[in-house]
Amino acid sequence: MRLILLAILVVLAGLIIWSLLKPSSPPAPRGGGKGDYEPMVRCQRCGVNLPQSQASRDTDGNWRCPAHRHEND
Numbered sequence: 001m002r003l004i005l006l007a008i009l010v011v012l013a014g015l016i017i018w019s020l021l022k023p024s025s026p027p028a029p030r031g032g033g034k035g036d037y038e039p040m041v042r043c044q045r046c047g048v049n050l051p052q053s054q055a056s057r058d059t060d061g062n063w064r065c066p067a068h069r070h071e072n073d
């Protein structure tokens, strides 16, 4: 019985230490590229924010919404 209690204590201590040591903040919320999260970009022309996959870049590297994708300044 003592051994079981000791084992439980060791496991609990390990969990506490592990939770203290692991980084509290999740890795880079704005990094993009994985799964359900998509970075938002801003249309240089009208200023609307839209998902990066729906935007396109002009020759200057500015983001454009679909409505302004073929417009030039």
Ligand SMILES: [Zn+2]
Residues within 6 Å of the ligand: 043, 044, 045, 046, 047, 048, 064, 065, 066, 067, 068
């Ligand atoms: Zn636009």
